[in-house]
Amino acid sequence: MQKRILFASDLDNTLLFSHRHAAPGDVCVEWLDGEEQGFFSPRTIELLRIVAARATFVPVTTRSVAQYERIRWPQGCQPRLAVTTNGAVLLTRPTDGNASGGGAASADRSGSFVRDTAWDDALRPVLAAAHDELLALCAAHADDARYRICRMVDDAYLFLRPADDDRCAALAAEVATETALPIAASGRKLYVLPRGLDKGSALARLRARTGATLVLAAGDSAMDAPLLAAAGRAFTLPGLAQPGAETFREPDARAARFAEWTLERVLDAIARA
CATH class of the missing domain: 3.40.50.1000 (HAD superfamily/HAD-like)
Structure with a gap:
């Protein structure tokens, strides 16, 4: 076969x-x-x-x-x-x-x-469970000078781009104190993601x-x-x-x-x- x-x-x-x-x-x-x-x-x-x-x-x-x-x-x-x-x-x-x-x-x-x-229907509960918390984090950092970019992506996850690339790890650790949602650091970028x-x-x-x-x-x-x-x-x-x-x-x-x-x-x- x-x-x-x-x-x-x-x-x-x-x-x-x-x-x-x-x-x-x-x-x-x-x-x-x-x-x-x-x-x-x-x-x-x-x-x-x-x-x-x-x-x-x-x-x-x-x-x-x-x-x-x-x-x-x-x-x-x-x-x-x-x-x-x-x-x-x-x-x-x-x-x-x-x-x-x-x-x-x-x-x-x-x-x-x-x-x-x-696919949208299957993911809706996953996204909904984190949506309000992600919006609150986005609002908290929208005018934060430490970030060059702070935005929701396709209403699914939060993307953060530090203004200083060397502070990426430190900022990831700080965001981790603000939320229990998964945080991923990839190069010079940070992502806060819904579980799943x-x-x-x-x-x-x-x-x-x-x-x-x-x-x-x-x-x-x-x-x-x-x-x-x-x-x-x-x-x-x-x-x-x-x-x-x-x-x-x-x-x-x-x-x-x-x-x-x-x-x-x-x-x-x-x-x-």
């Missing part, structure tokens, strides 16, 4: 990298206010097309819906499902008319997705929805740890010491190489399934 394979992957710094790491020949797939923002390497696009044809590829990202919809997927790479907002939202593609053909420059905008109402809103829980729901018998996952940050832990086989960077995950071991490689390495490992796992 052929296995149903699910590949759930974080986007930023896993498959997608910013303009700061772009090299000549990389393909821009995201713009912000007219400026180039996100890139894939040509090799990533080549490999992702093959993965998308052989498995169910689902991005699982902490990005908001609006941030996700900025991406213009290269032809043949478009996922039919996407989880955003750290698991709060499932986007589905109602039609798949643009799923093949075309070159790397041909692209499909993610805005053709629609929200899955059944994490990428691992989202992956469990995806597994049930797709009927997958082999689940592969990739990620680079602490926000991805639940995703990696919930997968049958996982791929990550050395900075995230996730038990059981396969770790990228190419020091000084450029950002795109982690995406390429991951997709190579995913295709190997598919071939062996």
